[in-house]
Every structure is written in C-alpha cells, then in structure tokens.
Amino acid sequence: MIRLVIVDDQRLVRAxxxxxxxxTDDIEVVGEGANGIDAIRLVAELAPDVVLMDLRMPGLDGVEATRQIAASHSDSKVLVLTTFDDDDHLYPALGAGAAGFLLKDTAPADLLDAIRRVVDGDMHFSPALLHRLVGRALTATADDDRGGTDITFTARESEVLALVGEGLSNQEISDRLHLGVTTVKTHVSNLMEKSGCNNRVRLAVFSLRR
Known part of the structure; x- marks a missing residue:
C-alpha cells in the first residue's frame, strides 16, 4: 500500500x-496539510511514501518544504502538483529535490500513475514539461556532440537506455523487454553510474544525445 500525504492550501482540492x-486499492491517504510547515511535520510523523505538494501556499511554500524533506527524509518522495508551469516554478522545485512535476489539469489516471511511478524510483513530469526540460538540456549541451560515445554499454543496457530516452517508466520498460522490474532498476542504476547522470531526466537527455 502506498502511503500518501496531500499538501494544498485549498480544502476543496485536498478533498x-x-x-x-x-x-484505488493501492493508495492510502494518511495525512493532509495546508502549507509547507504542515508538510514537514506530517512527513516527520508519518513517513509517507509520497507527498503530493502544491507550490504556492501561505507561510512556508512548497519549494522550501520540498528542499527540507529531500534533505532529511529522502525516502518520502515529493510529487509537485501545481497550476504553474513556468520555469520560475519548475526549476526551483526540481533543484529542491522534487521527484516529479504535474499540472493540476493532469488526467486523474495519469496522476495516479505518477504517484506509483515515483514510488518505483522514476521521475515523472507532465509531457509538455518533460519535452521542455529535455529540449533545454539538449540546447545547453549542443556544443558537445560526443553524446558519451566513449562509454561502453552492454546490449541490454543500450536497449534500456533507449527506452529511458523515450520517457518510459521502469514498469513500461519491464513490459517492453520482458524483464523483471528489479532487473530494470539495476540496469538504470548501472546506466546512471556509467554515464555520470544523477537523475532520470539527465539520463534521458544523455540517451537522446547518443
């Protein structure tokens, strides 16, 4: 069962x-909060698997709360859910340690999928945001066309890397390649170590550059 905390200053949104x-049969809401202070307290008390976090809230905002949670309770993944998709909100949240970034117009099924994916170790973004992240990263590194060609991967690692570049989750890669999810996680960890990428978005960029 996935243990979830919801943090949003609007009571109707939380409800x-x-x-x-x-x-669902696999997600349990164990707590609710109205601001970043509540979020930090609830994580310390309840140790949830995921915190569904708004960004703009009175008092302590979602970015600072995410930073403190990532620093002291790294097992609790923060999934941002906000109405703001501009870079002034996106990049500070990612820099603070958010495991994903979704807009509030996300389809309900996609939101539930995102919660499950961050528990599985994925980073998850609304498609338009992911394309912008990858596009910006590719532009920033356009003067380096090597794309890590001096790094040697096994055939299976190369397959997994290509699918990470397509934005597939560990479960989707597992289904595509007929591998166990644990095996996929191991391959992704090895790919991150070999490539020097410390998160899934950078690994996706690395894949596209190759």
Missing amino acids: GLRMLCES
Whole structure:
C-alpha cells in the first residue's frame, strides 16, 4: 500500500484528491496539510511514501518544504502538483529535490500513475514539461556532440537506455523487454553510474544525445 500525504492550501482540492486516491486499492491517504510547515511535520510523523505538494501556499511554500524533506527524509518522495508551469516554478522545485512535476489539469489516471511511478524510483513530469526540460538540456549541451560515445554499454543496457530516452517508466520498460522490474532498476542504476547522470531526466537527455 502506498502511503500518501496531500499538501494544498485549498480544502476543496485536498478533498477531491483524497477521494480520487482512496478510490484505488493501492493508495492510502494518511495525512493532509495546508502549507509547507504542515508538510514537514506530517512527513516527520508519518513517513509517507509520497507527498503530493502544491507550490504556492501561505507561510512556508512548497519549494522550501520540498528542499527540507529531500534533505532529511529522502525516502518520502515529493510529487509537485501545481497550476504553474513556468520555469520560475519548475526549476526551483526540481533543484529542491522534487521527484516529479504535474499540472493540476493532469488526467486523474495519469496522476495516479505518477504517484506509483515515483514510488518505483522514476521521475515523472507532465509531457509538455518533460519535452521542455529535455529540449533545454539538449540546447545547453549542443556544443558537445560526443553524446558519451566513449562509454561502453552492454546490449541490454543500450536497449534500456533507449527506452529511458523515450520517457518510459521502469514498469513500461519491464513490459517492453520482458524483464523483471528489479532487473530494470539495476540496469538504470548501472546506466546512471556509467554515464555520470544523477537523475532520470539527465539520463534521458544523455540517451537522446547518443
């Protein structure tokens, strides 16, 4: 069972998210908060698997709360859910340690999928945001066309790397290649170590550059 904390300053939003998540068989809402201070307290008390975090809240905002949670409770993944998709919100949240970034117009099924994916060790973004992240990273490194060609990968690692570049989750890669999810996680960890990429977005960029 995935243990979830919802943090949003709008009570109606929290109620709707709780109803959605508790309609599943594998997600349990264990706490709710209205600001970043609540988020930090709830994580310390409840040790949830995922915190569904708004960014703009009174008092301590979601970015600073995410930073503190990532620093002291790294097992609790923060998934940002916000109405703001501009770079002024996206990059600070990622820099603070968020495991994903979704917009509030995300389809309910996609939100539930994102919660499951970050527990599985993936980073998850709304498609438009992921394309912008990858595009910006590719532009920033356009003067380096080597794409890590001096690094040797096994045939299976190369297959996994290509699918990471397509934005597939560990489960989707598992299904595509008929491998166990644990095996896929091992390959992804090895790929990160070999490539020097410390998160999944950078590994996706690395894949596309190759």
